Amino acid sequence: MIVQKYKDMLSGKSVIRQLSEFATARGAEIGYENVFDYSLGNPSVPVPQEFTDVMIDMLQNKNPMELHGYSPSLGITSVRAAIADSLKERFGIPYTADHIFMASGAAGALAHAFRLVTEPGDEILTFAPFFPEYNPYVNLTGAVLKIVPPNTADFQINFEAFEEMVNEKTMAVLINTPNNPSGIVYSTETIQKLAEVLTRKSEEYGHDIFVISDEPYREIVFEGVEAPCVSAFYDNTIMCYSFSKSLSLPGERIGYVAINPACKEAETMVVMCGQISRGTGHNCPPSIIQLAVSKVLDKTADLSVYETNMNLIYNELMDLGFTCVKPGGTFYIFPKALEEDAKVFCQKALKYDLILVPADSFGCPGYFRMAYCIDTEKVKRSLVALRKFVETEYPNR
């Protein structure tokens, strides 16, 4: 018998995917260059040349059995050491290779983090707006994801709601800063306050509450914004990183889990990740990609285009009278729709070939997300369509 649980999931098609499919179909009609597709968070700048050079060099010169051989289940030791060194130098936290577990992208890293600290029935809290894939990621482990409602004033944490929801079953808090979908970077004050609440609640409940910090957008932070390192503020932090966005290689599935050395059993948690992999079928990211990224840890793709795009869009949104918190990073912006139901708003936008994503599934109804990882030239053309859309459909604003 095939398992009903997974079969049932097939009917709940993601809004983002539906919109992306619409964009592709519409592109076939009118040319994709004329579809202003803000649906998908796919990096729009090339991988750094150094990565390509390292790959080619290894393919040409390295012993192929070594290059393509099995990686130890925790990751290639030299790669783990290089990442630890880089994190240590950058954030002043004494990571060593023993605190790093190589994972197949952020999804792989999170799958291990959840299993490290929750049993079925335990709760993980996250904060709206949030990446909707967190729902299946967590719930399919048997743990339960609970969503703390948003603080729409600035999209920092809604601490009042958080303190009401945290309870004895809360084993972890999942945060994502810089944030998809809001583009907001949590302030030092926010992270300090979160650490304070969690320390207090851990004591109250007599068990550790972990922070699982999902950081794929860490390197995309805009001018004048400071992005504090979460692990520096709270000992029980499990950092989940992906190189997908910083190096523009989301398809190559490479990231890591970094356990804060200040965790009581940090090294044990890393080797436990290797055991978790045996159940999930994980078995490490590809060897060649592990080796290649370890040689370009101080590089990123040219990420400046995202800030250029953000400024263009933000200024136009302000000019059109939208309510919107200015993003501090990522390639997302998260304005309030011009009518109560963002789904209706985004549906109307399709007439102008604007693909906007309503934020109901992000836990923030009434808002929408634009993923501006597209060419700046196209952003500029899209703003003409956006103005036309707003002026035609909402003339009395």
Added chain:
Amino acid sequence: MIVQKYKDMLSGKSVIRQLSEFATARGAEIGYENVFDYSLGNPSVPVPQEFTDVMIDMLQNKNPMELHGYSPSLGITSVRAAIADSLKERFGIPYTADHIFMASGAAGALAHAFRLVTEPGDEILTFAPFFPEYNPYVNLTGAVLKIVPPNTADFQINFEAFEEMVNEKTMAVLINTPNNPSGIVYSTETIQKLAEVLTRKSEEYGHDIFVISDEPYREIVFEGVEAPCVSAFYDNTIMCYSFSKSLSLPGERIGYVAINPACKEAETMVVMCGQISRGTGHNCPPSIIQLAVSKVLDKTADLSVYETNMNLIYNELMDLGFTCVKPGGTFYIFPKALEEDAKVFCQKALKYDLILVPADSFGCPGYFRMAYCIDTEKVKRSLVALRKFVETEYPNR
């Protein structure tokens, strides 16, 4: 709190890993070329040059955003289609892209197969001798792996024991032919009989019983041996394939699930794999490796060395009076130890720098495994050590 289940697993260190670590340590003392390390199933021949050429060509000439971009969650469509075409042509089964799910190696493929057809508490049967990682692979899903005792006469299936063990809770049977650790290829007669039993039992219990066919050694079959395609004999077959051994790139984590088109809900099962991935953090094998293997589907590494090694070892074992079924494929051979406790036997062999793996954890006490994926020259030298070991330790045979 960190999860005890995974922490507890840390104490049960695998015998293979311990022996492999011993070999590495001993190699540091006397030179690794003098350690006859038969512990690990790591391919010992290079990847085909065509694979390397394709990789370099793509890195040099393909749009990097396309090359390194997100793969659809079921795999890159053109890659799935190429694999389906290749399977169709080779085995005469009408696979299309809709029957193929790209997975990160055999471990990734199996993780999806188990979740497709079992709920917690359901049983999967497998046949000794078996790959010991099947235990955590299955048991960590919540299903239960049951081991059918071996037929040591020829290491085909022990049908008598099988018919006693199959029951209402049996949702799948996991087979591995050519087999790790025995090196045996299941005969057409064995597979036909298995299909007959499963068809009868499926009817009796009123639910499908699936065959999960783990086939990473499919391409390593020796002269005169026929390796029948399991899917051709039983409709409800989930084929799990890995390119690790055929292309000698185990570290690159690339394989697939192929659902027999004759399965009632074959296409549904493939899209269900995409849902399962959301829970396991799988998210597809690396894009560049998917694209590269799809261009070399008709190639293999030069696998002939394994047959050369097998013949050398088999003939010497026969000459020394061992009991051993001649392997039909893989790079394993599985003789009976010269005393009842194979652990003691293998411990004694260490004095001669022979690293042999006792088969207790393979469900077949009294036997041992040799993984002869090493240089032929080293095999020849090892046989001198083997003779000395046997003649010294077991002089009265």
